[in-house]
Amino acid sequence: MARRRRIPRLRPWQLLLLPAAVLIALFYLLPAVVNLVLAFSDMDYTFDYHFVGGASLVRPLADPMFGVVLRNTAVYVVTTLTLMNVVAALVLAILTTEVPERVGSVFRVLWLLPRATPSVVYVLMWFFLLDPTDYGLVNRVAGSLGGSNYDLLTSHPWAVVVLMNGCVGASMGMVVFTAAIKSIPPQLIMAARVDGATAWQRIRHVTLPAIAWPVMFVTVYQTLSLLTSYEYILLSTDGGPFYQTEVLSLYVFHNAIADYELGYGAALSIGLMAIGTLVALIYWRVFGLGARSLPARIEVDR
Amino acid sequence: MSGAALRNRALLIAALVLLALPIAAAYLWLVLASFGRGHELTWGIFPTSYTTDNWRFLWDASAAGRDVPSVWLATRNSVVLAVSIMVLDVSLATNAGYVFSRWTFRGRGPLLAFVMVLHAFPSVTLLVSLFIVLLHMGLLDSLWGIVLVKVALQLPFGIFVMKGFFDSVPWESEMSALMDGCTRLGAYRRVILPQVMPGIASIAIFSFLEGWKEFLFVYAFTFDKSSWTLSLYLQSILSRTGGAQYGLLAAVAVFYMLPVVFFFLFAQKQLSRVQLGGVKG
Amino acid sequence: MARIELRGLSKRFGEVEVLRDLSLEVGDGEIAALLGPSGCGKSTTLFILAGLYQPSAGQVLFDGADMVGVHPRGRNVGLVFQSYALYPHLTVRENIGFPLKLQGVARAEIARRVGEAAALAGLEELLDRKPSQLSGGQQQRVASARAIVKRPTLLLMDEPLSNLDQELRARMRREIRRVQRETGITTIIVTHDQEEAMSLADRIYVMQDGRIQQGGGHRELYERPANRFVAGFIGVPSMNFLDQLAVVGAGEDAWLESRGRRVMRVSSGDGLAGLGGLASAAIGIRPEHVAVTPAGQGAVAARVVDLVPEGREVVVGLELEGGVELRSIVPSTLELALGQTVGAAIDERFVHLFDGQTGAALHHGGHGR
Numbered sequence: 001m002a003r004r005r006r007i008p009r010l011r012p013w014q015l016l017l018l019p020a021a022v023l024i025a026l027f028y029l030l031p032a033v034v035n036l037v038l039a040f041s042d043m044d045y046t047f048d049y050h051f052v053g054g055a056s057l058v059r060p061l062a063d064p065m066f067g068v069v070l071r072n073t074a075v076y077v078v079t080t081l082t083l084m085n086v087v088a089a090l091v092l093a094i095l096t097t098e099v100p101e102r103v104g105s106v107f108r109v110l111w112l113l114p115r116a117t118p119s120v121v122y123v124l125m126w127f128f129l130l131d132p133t134d135y136g137l138v139n140r141v142a143g144s145l146g147g148s149n150y151d152l153l154t155s156h157p158w159a160v161v162v163l164m165n166g167c168v169g170a171s172m173g174m175v176v177f178t179a180a181i182k183s184i185p186p187q188l189i190m191a192a193r194v195d196g197a198t199a200w201q202r203i204r205h206v207t208l209p210a211i212a213w214p215v216m217f218v219t220v221y222q223t224l225s226l227l228t229s230y231e232y233i234l235l236s237t238d239g240g241p242f243y244q245t246e247v248l249s250l251y252v253f254h255n256a257i258a259d260y261e262l263g264y265g266a267a268l269s270i271g272l273m274a275i276g277t278l279v280a281l282i283y284w285r286v287f288g289l290g291a292r293s294l295p296a297r298i299e300v301d302r
Numbered sequence: 303m304s305g306a307a308l309r310n311r312a313l314l315i316a317a318l319v320l321l322a323l324p325i326a327a328a329y330l331w332l333v334l335a336s337f338g339r340g341h342e343l344t345w346g347i348f349p350t351s352y353t354t355d356n357w358r359f360l361w362d363a364s365a366a367g368r369d370v371p372s373v374w375l376a377t378r379n380s381v382v383l384a385v386s387i388m389v390l391d392v393s394l395a396t397n398a399g400y401v402f403s404r405w406t407f408r409g410r411g412p413l414l415a416f417v418m419v420l421h422a423f424p425s426v427t428l429l430v431s432l433f434i435v436l437l438h439m440g441l442l443d444s445l446w447g448i449v450l451v452k453v454a455l456q457l458p459f460g461i462f463v464m465k466g467f468f469d470s471v472p473w474e475s476e477m478s479a480l481m482d483g484c485t486r487l488g489a490y491r492r493v494i495l496p497q498v499m500p501g502i503a504s505i506a507i508f509s510f511l512e513g514w515k516e517f518l519f520v521y522a523f524t525f526d527k528s529s530w531t532l533s534l535y536l537q538s539i540l541s542r543t544g545g546a547q548y549g550l551l552a553a554v555a556v557f558y559m560l561p562v563v564f565f566f567l568f569a570q571k572q573l574s575r576v577q578l579g580g581v582k583g
Numbered sequence: 584m585a586r587i588e589l590r591g592l593s594k595r596f597g598e599v600e601v602l603r604d605l606s607l608e609v610g611d612g613e614i615a616a617l618l619g620p621s622g623c624g625k626s627t628t629l630f631i632l633a634g635l636y637q638p639s640a641g642q643v644l645f646d647g648a649d650m651v652g653v654h655p656r657g658r659n660v661g662l663v664f665q666s667y668a669l670y671p672h673l674t675v676r677e678n679i680g681f682p683l684k685l686q687g688v689a690r691a692e693i694a695r696r697v698g699e700a701a702a703l704a705g706l707e708e709l710l711d712r713k714p715s716q717l718s719g720g721q722q723q724r725v726a727s728a729r730a731i732v733k734r735p736t737l738l739l740m741d742e743p744l745s746n747l748d749q750e751l752r753a754r755m756r757r758e759i760r761r762v763q764r765e766t767g768i769t770t771i772i773v774t775h776d777q778e779e780a781m782s783l784a785d786r787i788y789v790m791q792d793g794r795i796q797q798g799g800g801h802r803e804l805y806e807r808p809a810n811r812f813v814a815g816f817i818g819v820p821s822m823n824f825l826d827q828l829a830v831v832g833a834g835e836d837a838w839l840e841s842r843g844r845r846v847m848r849v850s851s852g853d854g855l856a857g858l859g860g861l862a863s864a865a866i867g868i869r870p871e872h873v874a875v876t877p878a879g880q881g882a883v884a885a886r887v888v889d890l891v892p893e894g895r896e897v898v899v900g901l902e903l904e905g906g907v908e909l910r911s912i913v914p915s916t917l918e919l920a921l922g923q924t925v926g927a928a929i930d931e932r933f934v935h936l937f938d939g940q941t942g943a944a945l946h947h948g949g950h951g952r
Contacts, residue, residue, distance in 0.1 A: 012487050013405040016397035020457055023394065027435065027454030028420060028428070035431035047437070092321070099314050107318045110325055116566045118515040120537045121555040125328040127540070128335070128548065135548070137327060140346040167325070199310065228424035231518055235537065249427070256430040257522045265430040272427040280422035284415065295596075296406040297473040299637045300655060302485050474668035477635050482729070483656040483685035496672040 011301060035273065038266035045260035056267045065243065065251070073248040076161065077226045084166020085222040086215060089173025093211075094203060096174070097181045108178065114168045123235040126164055127153075157237050157245045164232050169225070173218045180214040181207055220286075224279040228272060248272065332559075335552035356549035360557070366539055366550060371527045373554070376535040380558075383445050383520075383531055384513035390453045391460050391509040392502055398457070399464025400490060404476070414465075421458035428455075429522060436523060443526055448519045456512060460505050467501030468494065507569050514561060532558045585646045585736040585769055586611045587632070592641035594627055594793075601627045602793040605641070609786065614763055614770045616780035619790035620816070625773045628790075629739050632771065634658050645736060656685075658737075661730030661768075665742040667722045669714035675701075675725050676710040682733040696732055703762055704728040720751045727759070731766060738763075738770040744779060756782050777817055789813050811942035814867050814935060820898050823873065823909050826865040826939060830855070839866075844905035845883055847929035855931055863939040872933040872948075873911035875899060875925050882926030885909070887919050901927050 010018070042052050060066040092111060096104035114122055129137050132151035139149045153160055184206060192202045230250035233239065239246035239254065246254070249272060256265025331347040336356050338349025358365035363372045370376075402414050432451055433442070441447030471494050479489035495502075517533040524530065530538070536554050539547070587609040594602040601624045609615040617625040630636040632643060634655035643650045650658055669678050679700055683693045701707050704724040714722060723743060730738055743759070744752045760783060763770050774780050780787045781801040788798040789812075797809035808814035814822050825841040830849060832838050838845045839855060849855045855866075876882045888908070889900025892915060899911045899919060909927055919925070936946035 012485075013401045013407065017401045020394040020398035020461065023390075023450060023454045024420070024457055027432070027451045028425065028457075031428040031431040031435050034434055035428060038431055038434060043434075047434075095314055095318050095321075099311060099318065103315060103318075107322055110322050113325065113329065113566065116511065116562055118533055118536075118558060118562065119517050120533050120540065121332070121559055124536070124540055124551055124555055125332060127544075128331055129324065129328055133341075135341050135343060137324075137331070137346045140343070224422070224424055228426050235517075235540075252427075252430065253522075257433065262430055262434065269427045269430055272424065276422075276424040276427055277419070280419045283422040284418050296404055298404075298477060298480065298486070298635050300480060300486060300635060302487075302654065472666060472668060474664045474666050475670065477630075477633075478662065478664065478668040478670070478729075479681075480635060480655040481633060481660060481662045482682035482733075485654075485656070488685070493670055496670075 032273070035266050035269060038263055039270045040267075041263040043263035043266075047262075052263075056263060059264060060268060065246070068243055069246055069248050069251045072244070072246055073227070075158065076165075076245070076247050077223060079158070080162045080166050080169060080226055081219065081222055083162065085169040085173050085226070086219060088166060089170040089218065090177055090211070090215075092170060092174040093177035093181055094207065097178060098199070108171075108174060111167075111174060112171050115171050119231045119235060122168070123164070123232060126160070126236060130160065153237060154241055157241060161233055161237060161245050164236060165226070165229070168232075169222055172222065173215075176214050176218050177211050180211045184210045220279060220282060224276060227275060332552050332555055335548050336556045338549055338552075341548070353549075356553035357557075359550060359554060366535075366554070367542065369542065370535055370538050371530055373532075373535060373557070375528065376530050376532045379445060379529060380514055380531040380533070383449060383516065384510045386445075386449045387452050387456070387513035388506050388510040390449065391456055392506050394453065395457055395460025395464050395505055396495075396498070396502060398461045399466075400468050400494065402461065403465045403468035404490075404494075417458045417461055421462050425455040426518070429518070432519075433523065443524050443529060445524070445529055445531075448516070448523055449513075451519060451523075452513060452516065453509075456509060460509065463505060464498065464501055467498040471497045503569075507565050511562060511565060587737060587769060587771070588642075588644040588647075589628070589632070590642040590644065592628070592631065592643070593639045594624070594631060594636065595639045600793060602631075602638075605793065605795055607788050607795055607798060609769055609771060612767045612769055613785045614760075614772065614783055615786045615788065616784035617771065617773045617788050617790055618777055618780040618816075619775065619796075621775055623790040624793040625790050626741055627793075629662075629741055629771065629773050632737065633660050633662050633739055659733065659735050661733065661735035661738045663723075663726045663730045663738070663740040663743050665745055667714075667726040667746075669722055669725055669729075671714055673713075674710065675706060675712050675714070675717070678714065678725055679706075679710075679728045679732050681729065686733065700728040700732040703731075703765070704758075719747050720755060723747065723755060724758075727762065731762070731768060734766075735768060738768045740770065740772045742774055743772065745774070745776065752779070759783060777819070789816060791816075807944070807947050808867075808935065809944055811865065811867065811937040811944075814937070814944070818869060820870050820910050820912060822867045822869050822935075824865050824867050824937075825907065828861040828864060828866065830861065841907055842905070844903060844907055846903060846907060846909075847883065847931065849931055855934060855936075860945075864945060865937045865939055867935040867937060868909070868929050868933065870898065870910045870912040872930050873901070873909050874928040874930065875901070875911055875913050875917065875919070876928050878924050878926050882928040885925055885927040887921055887923045887925060890919060890921060901925070903927060 040051055040053055040056050041049050042056065043049055092108070096107050098104075128135070130152045132139065132149055132153075134140060134143060134149070138152065139147075142148070142150065150156075188206055189202065192206050197205070228249050230247060230253060233245055233247065233250055234253065237245045239250050248268065252265045252268045252272070255261040255268065327347055334347060334349055337352045337354065339351045339353040339355065340349070342350040344350060359373050366373065402410065402417075436442045436447045436451070439447070441450065475493055475497065476486075476489045479493040480486070484492060515533065516531070517537065520529070520531050520534050521537070524534075532554075536551070536558055539554060540551060543551070589605060589607050592602055592605040593600070605624075605628065607615075617628060619625050627636060631638050634650065634653060634657075638651060641651075645658070670681065673681065676697055680693045680697045683696060688696070697710075698707075701710060704727055706721070706724055706728060709717065709721060709725075714725065717725065723746075727740075727743070730740075740759075744755050747755060756779065772780070772783055785800070786798060787801060787804055789796045789804065791812050797804060797813045799807075804813060804817045808817060811824065815824065825846055827842045829840045829843075830837060831840055831845075837849050839847045839849045855861070874882075878884060883903055885901040885903050887899060888902045889898075891898040891900075893912075895915060896912050897915050897917070897919070899913055901909045901911060903909065909929075911927070913919075931948075933948040934946075935944060935948055937943065938945055
């Protein structure tokens with residue numbers, strides 16, 4: 001006797017959750033799995049899948065570029081993170097909170113502008129600033145101070161890449177640190193003033209301790225961001241000159257998308273994915289970003 | 303205020319101005335250069351003479367060069383991309399955020415934790431495999447593929463934000479609606495949704511701008527010029543001409559920036575609600 | 584209008600048992616109050632009546648029909664929340680008309696009935712405001728109007744007045760009574776405030792630990808408390824309790840001792856001394872039955888350790904020899920000073936007796952004042 005298959009009737013909440021779940025499954029989880037499968041192959045522009053197993057993990061070691069790329073990545077992440085995303089962000093947060101709020105907020109909004117700007121436009125503005133002819137603002141200023149024309153994008157690519165990413169990255173720390181500074185109880189600041197502390201002592205003993213945790217937070221977050229963001233580098237130096245600014249995530253892009261070495265690209269990005277998963281877990285555990293889930297207070301299901 | 307304090311404050315503001323000067327100068331240059339003629343600048347940013355020639359690309363397709371499509375095609379693509387992403391992201395994230403906030407079901411806790419981990423995960427590392435997935439689905443070289451990918455990658459964040467907004471709607475409000483004769487879904491539509499409108503506005507603006515600004519996925523996943531968006535249009539001129547045509551580049555960039563500036567100036571509050579943790583860089 | 588009955592109701596949230604075998608009855612057109620300390624399960628009971636929570640066991644009967652499993656919209660119950668839960672995006676008019684709109688009532692009819700409900704609640708002037716533009720008392724009225732506009736069979740109110748100040752509360756109580764009388768809707772009010780329960784309800788159910796401890800009119804609860812919890816919970820200032828009792832002496836010189844110290848004179852024979860099982864029992868004495876007398880007049884010597892004036896009367900804290908403490912309430916005209924030595928006389932006729940183990944009442948004294 002043939003049994004008629006019953007179509008399961010979905011509850012309202014299942015209907016509402018389904019589209020999001022399907023989309024995330026197809027275009028987020030599936031790619032993650034595909035990446036793992038791809039990493040153990042030598043797929044190239046022919047799109048043929050050959051399983052090569054552990055050989056794909058050894059391949060980076062035989063790649064003379066790999067060591068260079070790793071060193072570049074370390075330089076890029078550490079320099080941008082410390083100089084711009086934390087220190088510059090901290091300076092901006094402290095400066096804008098030490099002046100009246102009306103003035104401070106204007107400067108903060110201005111510093112948020114690069115983040116809202118499309119990457120191509122942002123890079124275009126840097127090209128103007130750094131233009132090797134007299135047209136470039138930097139060379140104009142340098143010229144008026146008696147210097148000669150520099151092609152900074154070629155002569156000091158690292159400085160450019162760090163500043164370019166940092167001017168966007170600094171705004172996140174700025175916002176987080178500003179919020180932390182503003183949440184310092186005013187009595188604490190008053191007490192420091194009454195005790196006759198100088199501005200510097202006040203910052204050293206009241207402000208800085210209050211933002212120790214936010215600094216941790218921003219450091220972890222931005223490490224991950226810097227490891228995986230390469231759009232500005234792609235658009236400005238494209239890793240050059242002569243691979244000087246080729247970082248790991250850009251190297252993945254060049255291999256996979258530009259050269260169609262899809263298997264190798266996937267293998268290289270496994271490391272980034274592993275770090276990403278680790279940081280995501282740290283985020284969720286240590287910083288308590290795990291959302292609380294209280295039971296529903298209504299026991300009616302229609 | 304004492305003299306020393308005043309002097310300190312003046313010093314602080316001077317430092318801030320110094321730090322902000324290059325940024326302000328760059329944006330000012332962008333606008334001025336779009337109306338500038340030639341390569342001569344006074345004071346480093348002011349063109350010596352002005353013209354609307356740079357804006358000819360709006361009505362004369364050849365003004366931007368033969369190798370790029372019409373700017374209006376690129377604009378249409380950008381609008382389609384941004385609006386589709388916005389509509390999908392807002393509706394899916396809102397519904398899912400509501401479910402996570404308001405319904406108890408088996409596996410809710412772990413599922414929510416999983417969404418949180420996805421939210422922090424650097425999705426851009428999936429670029430390689432996304433290429434393969436889109437290829438096999440026949441969605442490569444299509445804006446729709448990019449829409450679906452962008453929405454999927456952005457959803458965990460949207461769900462997280464919307465759940466927060468739903469959490470802040472009192473349960474009594476929903477209970478009241480049930481007592482007044484609503485079903486759960488009726489209460490969602492008539493009573494709860496109107497109370498999370500600020501959240502929906504924030505997500506809408508945020509996801510629209512994310513779609514409008516998108517460069518990498520369009521660059522990596524489309525080949526045909528008919529799929530180009532404004533970001534690719536500008537990038538193509540930039541990489542072809544380098545610094546030779548700053549006037550044209552600036553004009554295209556200003557044109558491209560218009561909606562960004564609009565939202566940035568008029569929706570700063572909604573944007574700053576989600577900016578934290580939302581953008582990477 | 585309906586007669587409401589709960590039979591053998593239990594409710595668990597996971598491991599926690601919030602309601603245990605709870606039964607109660609509210610007559611058609613009556614006002615009942617669920618009175619108890621926070622966490623006693625009274626709001627849970629209310630939400631089960633409303634249909635928002637599902638009971639783990641038991642029946643919810645409206646005029647004899649079991650409502651368990653019936654969606655809230657199918658119960659025709661009005662609910663007023665402590666927080667009022669007005670819809671912030673709707674005007675007062677739209678808030679009140681919302682239940683009618685959902686029922687598909689015609690627009691003109693909605694306008695008429697909203698007008699009626701608004702008139703009843705005194706809201707005519709405020710119909711076009713948003714909830715955020717209203718005072719607490721006004722919001723309470725809107726919540727009430729919204730709950731009664733659909734002419735519910737049952738009106739539930741969860742701590743309806745606890746967010747209002749003292750003076751407003753008294754006025755709103757009168758209003759609730761008036762509206763209830765005019766509409767005749769069976770009403771159940773949840774409150775932790777006995778004054779509110781007493782002044783509003785025909786029948787009060789005292790709850791603790793998920794059980795009904797006693798149900799009855801306010802005099803019954805006050806004069807014949809079923810157990811020690813009710814005796815202590817009802818009445819301000821609360822009842823004095825003394826335990827580890829024994830009768831010593833006999834005849835004119837018979838005394839009741841608590842913890843080995845004399846606390847009151849008793850008569851032998853048919854009085855307290857005649858009741859058995861004193862050793863394991865506790866007695867309860869209302870403060871108004873502890874007389875404060877001049878020192879050494881056949882009473883127990885006591886020291887005044889606390890004086891709380893309450894206008895016409897003053898609450899006196901007394902410490903007997905040996906540390907036993909009693910509260911008394913006396914007219915303010917009696918001039919007392921802290922530290923003064925007085926006599927404390929408990930009138931044997933008014934003493935309640937409770938089982939030392941179960942707390943159940945064994946004997947009720949009279950209730951003269």
